[in-house]
Amino acid sequence: MLTTTTTKVxxxxxxxxALAVLNRDPVANAFVAARVQAAGLDPWRLGGEMWGWYSAGRLQSLCYAGANLVPVCATPAAVRAFAERARRSGRRCSxxxxxxxxxxxxxSLLEPSWGPAREVRARQPLMVTTTMPAGITxxxxxRxxxxxxxxxxxxxxxxMFTEEVGVSxxxxxxxxxxxxxxxxxxxSGRSFARFENGQVVFKAEIGAATAHACQIQGVWVAPEYRGRGLSETGMAAVLGYALREVAPVVSLYVNDFNLPARxxxxxxxxxxxxAFMSVLF
Known part of the structure; x- marks a missing residue:
């Protein structure tokens, strides 16, 4: 029994x-929850370590440390502990x-040793729906x-990736x-697109998915087709697949400066x- 605050893999x-912690906020934690449900906690299968922060012997917070570093239900004390562990191990995430x-x-705790970042996106609204839209076919x-x-x-x-992230x-x-x-x-049947003349004009994927929630990602319209409403009708189509076949709650997050998408x-x-935040290296 762990009787004091401590952090370990x-x-x-x-x-x-771990799943009990992840299920406290199934929407915000969908990415990590989906990986854990598919792979368990073995680092080789998970693609990284799962750090746990314990208080009075109970697991309170998590941090996924793989290609991304992702705090989960992290209290201020847990954040400090995770930052110290991340500093000691060095940056291995993108x-x-x-x-x-x-x-x-x-x-803020890692920047002195890990910085500078290539880009910091301080506010990315997290958006959710549970129903199909009215008025959009x-x-x-x-398909x-x-x-x-x-x-x-x-x-x-x-x-899409190059436009969104800034690197290929x-x-x-x-x-x-x-x-x-x-x-x-x-x-896995979670990639969707509209094709015209052998070209993709709209695409999106259902990325992270659990029984509780799923996340739409990679939304993209070919530049020459923008301004025609394809993003709205296309998103409605993907949303229909998501609600019918994947989960009762569908989420996404978007850059706050992308006003047309929002x-x-x-x-x-x-x-x-x-809101989410992303620090890109």
Whole structure:
């Protein structure tokens, strides 16, 4: 029994305790929860370590330390403990992302040793809906991407990523990891697009998914097709798939400076319920 505050890497046997923490906020924690439910807590399968912060012998907060560093239900004391552990181990992640408050506190402690960041997105509204929109007809041409369409969807995914993140996902390993992730989404039936003349004109994916909530990501409209309402009708179509087949709550997060996207999501019925923050390296 742990009787004082302490931080350690969780063992696979602590899965139920970890899930109990994640389920406190199934929407905000969807990304980490989906990974834990699929892979458990074994670091090799999980793609990183799960740090736990304990108080009076009870697991109170988590921090996923993999390609991203993600605080989960992190109290101020837990944030300080996670920052100290992260400083000791050195930066191995490409970003810090999570609920805005704890993430900002974590970055303020890590910036002296990990900074400067390539970019800090201090407020990314978290938006949620549980119903289909009134007054917007889902685009009937938006459908699941087939496995034999990887060569068509991949350029659109690269364009979206580069536009959104500011660097190409093909850098470093030639895009092998990114291509594998796109293939995983296509293979699992969670990649959607509208095709015209052999070209992707709209696309989006259902990324993180649990029984409680799922997250739409990678929303993109080809530049020459923007301003025609395809993002709204396309999102309505993807939302329909998500609500029918995946989870009763659908979320996404968006950069606060992307006013057109925020307005489009509101028209589709999404409402802001919180905010994320991302620190990109």
């Amino acid at each position: 969780l063992e696979p046997a602590e899965l139920d305790d 970003s810090i992302v999570g609920p805005a408050g704890p993430t900002a506190a974590l970055w 889902p685009d009937p041409l938006v 699941r991407v087939r496995k034999d369409e990887m060569d068509v969807i991949m350029p659109a995914c690269v364009a 996902p093909l850098a470093g390993d030639g895009g092998l990891i990114y291509q594998a992730r796109v293939a995983e989404l296509v293979g 307005a489009a999501y509101r028209r589709v019925g999404f409402q802001e319920v919180g």
